[in-house]
Amino acid sequence: MISLTLYYVLMAICGLGSVVAVFLAIVERDMLKAVLFSAIQSTLYAFLYYLLMAPDIVLTYIPVSVGLYPAVILFLIKKTERFEDVEMKKGVLWATGLLSLVFVIATAAVIAGKGIGPVPPPDVRFLAGWYLATTFNPRVHLISAMAPEGVTSIVWDYRGLDTVFETAVLFLAIIASVALMRGVEHKGVYDELKHGMTLIGKTITKIVVPLIIGVGISIALHGHLTPGGGFQGGSALAVAPLLVLVVFSKYFFDKVKFTKTKALAIRSSGLLGVGLTAFAVLIAAIFLHKPAYILQNQPRVGAPLGFPWKGIDGVLLGGSLLSFNACEAMAVCAGFVILFLLLSIPERYVRSVVVGGEEHEH
Amino acid sequence: MDPVTNWVLVILGEILVSIGVFFDVVAAIGMLRFPNFFVRLHAATIGAIGGAFVPLMGVALIAAGCDFLGKYRWFIAGAAAVTGVLVLMLAPVGSHLLAKAAHESRAAVVEPKVVDFLEEDKAKEGGEQ
Amino acid sequence: MMSLENEVLLFITIVIPIFLAAFIMYIVRALKGPTIPDIVLAVDCLSYDLAAFLALLSIYFRSPILIPCAIVLALWIYALDVYVSKYLMKKEMGE
């Protein structure tokens, strides 16, 4: 069968390419080159996930590892040193290369020899079967999420509680960075000639940014129907302000009066939305004197209330999933904007504020 | 839609994809053969326009004609077309910004060259200041 | 006469190895460098090539839901271009 062979050839090429890229990234002294090698590895991995039919993972992986991760590292390298002081010894380098080669060959041999047994194990299959049977199934309405997109349903409905906590952790990290940079306010006057990139870059960014916002909202609001969802849509949305930040410069945000405080307000209202959606059915039930659960989406046994799952012309709404996705997209996008606004403050200025403050206390 | 329209769309799309694949290979060969970064930019342009925009439009046409995909085929067609248009708009800006940065920071040298007026004009401005 | 479905699938099967050849050549250029703009340019081409490839594969696998990956890839690779050129050009990333 030609297609299966092709499939394996594609996966093998991606795997090999990414191993070489990772090796080069580790031994490279120039940090900028190392970042780029890791971007190559990420691109190949994204393709690998695509071949494994995991579009949700691709949609999360690309923004994080091709977009945000290199951006954060580049912002940080700019503030520190680009070249590593210590050069790796020739012997260590060869040993690393040889070891990774041996590892790749050994793993390939084990897999080719059916060394990892029957995959996937039977009980995982049962779980998958359960999710597939119940994620969208009007006949068993009392245990179904009523949305056709499996990943979003599992994340926000079947295991909603830990997702809420994960979201909280991500935003605590952002709160920590805001707290760390408290008092560091930098404003400048935007100068069209001096700041930012060339005229061509600026004009195209002007046109592309609204389109990106449209596409990002589409990904977020169709998260219960097609791959995507709150995080994916939010991180696609975050490209827009990031492009503006890099192409137009930070001072452009000062000119249009978009401040960190506004981003914080958007993020907080997104977070509040997630919280409210989690409690919405419960709050309604209290007023109607009926039993209900936290994070309830559809009616359950003994808890008759639930979100609507069908629109006017029969289109699926996914109940609380839609609201969760929209709010999470807002929160994720604004969170990234805050992070990059903080990172883009000139290093000299930050140092003068932070170090100066400490000296003052002593 | 009737089968004839489907066939026409699919054949048109396949022609575009074939052209795209041809230029993609040409661009890849160019990326390997050309001597320096600035000349490779031209190979990259072929890769982005001939090798990505044209086949994406072809995929959009093929998908629009593939009725075995069901109503979701418009999803493929639409997303492929939007991606193609975005590539058409973004790829040149990407190469322009990269070229400017490479020239300004001297990360890549313009060698071999017949002439470099940008370098000369910059040197002149530097002398005047 | 051949059915439409078989014809499309056959065509894609023939095209995929050619895409793959270009794909491998781009990877070689990306890993070889030598300068930083070269690597970025090769990653660019690799991703645009990949975007077209992903769109084609989503027809081949008959799963339309796989397609949004292509657009996200194209957008973020442009962002990578912009970051790197900003890094090379300016003193501060926010400037």
Added chain:
Amino acid sequence: MASRVLRAIPLAILVFIVYIIYTGSATIYDIVTGIIAAALSSLLMANITIEKPGKALNPVRWGWGIAYAIYYFFVAEVKAHLDVTKRILSPSMPIRPGIVRVPYRVESDYAITAVANSITNTPGTVVVDIDPQKRLFYVHWIDVASLEPEECRKQISEDFERFASRVFDG
């Protein structure tokens, strides 16, 4: 505020079309969310993106835009692609690269960008830098045929400028 809404209209139409095409379906849900997305993004960006809303809705300009696209895709691109392909595949690789000055005469930002992107998107020429004061593009040309700025303009960008000024200028 009124001018902002007025400016937002063409942008909102554009975003809405892209939204619907990208989504690939047009149920009531898609149309409602599409209108919300279009309104949000266009109101946010209107003052930055659009200067004169009347210009964007002028059918004559759209006609010229379509003519530009036809000329560009079926004449300019084909010629340039075949030329560079020949250079790549021929064993001796006949290239004479260099950076030349190309003056431009179009006025608005969008026209300049359209011309620059057209130049970059045709293989064989890449805009390396732009000097808005001297009104010059610095173009990396794979086969430098002339060092005279006016002669370069005639060979590289004159046709693009003729269309771009009719679409975007005035």
